[in-house]
Amino acid sequence: MAGNQHMLRDYSLPFAAWELRLYLNSHPNDRCALRLYHQLLASAPCATYAHTDLNCSSCCDQHVFGALSHMDDAACPCSSNLSDLMNGWDCACDQGDCCPLRWDWVEDPWPWDGCCGSCGN
């Protein structure tokens, strides 16, 4: 079990969050996916690569056990159907203001666009 928890914390949860990031890049208005992404972040603060907090390993341990209890109840964490996957998870976004309406990672400007819209599209 310790091995499974290690895999979940270090590989499975970060991977699930990363996979959702790619999906959200082409579906930035999919609130269902956005909620699941934020749920994963709440379960594993180390789960993202781009928003990484490099010093969060201790709080990660604490959160990952919460995530484990959710996963035990999940109908099928391996489901390819996002809706089925969502059924196994609480919605962190209903509890506060944490979940934006849109995946804002895709918003302009990007660093190479320069200031003042010099090369913006």
Added chain:
Amino acid sequence: MWIYKKQLQFPVNIRETNPRLAKAIISQFGGPDGELAASMRYLAQRYHMPHPEAKAMLTDIGTEELAHLEIVGSVVRQLTCRLTADQMKAAGMDDYFVDHTTGVYLQSAAGHPFTSAYLQVKGDPITDLHENMAAEQKARATYENILRLSDSPDVNEVMKFLRAREIVHYQRFGELLRIVQDRLDSKNFYAFNPAFDQ
């Protein structure tokens, strides 16, 4: 800007020494359809992309390809880190050894050094996204060829993960292509570069 995470995206723990297999797998390090070519292709194509979804996707997939480069390098390293001179000669790896010892060099399976000629930045988003979809298919086929050559369960687990990522990236690039095409000017649908003809 990038931040490094001191962890592989997928664990690599290979118990055997197999220089012949390492020589095949190194093609995904610095070969024509390898992970470095993939990463550089996507990160270089970001600059002319007109839509924020495309900028985000190329940034993130280009970053993930760097993580895959690290995975492939780890596989090659672990397949050769206990290599003896006899094993090296028996596997026909002496030509590699004379130039690189057991270092991990950016080259194809046939020994060609990495070159940016492996990739294109056309400056036309539709052309470039088609190239990227083809690149993901070529990488998938390469991983399948490696799986045909390998009988190592430790290696195969890693190759299967990387193969699956090519399929997901192909899907995401297809969605980007749809987004870019949907936003074309209908009056210029057949001859219109949304990165240039504005």
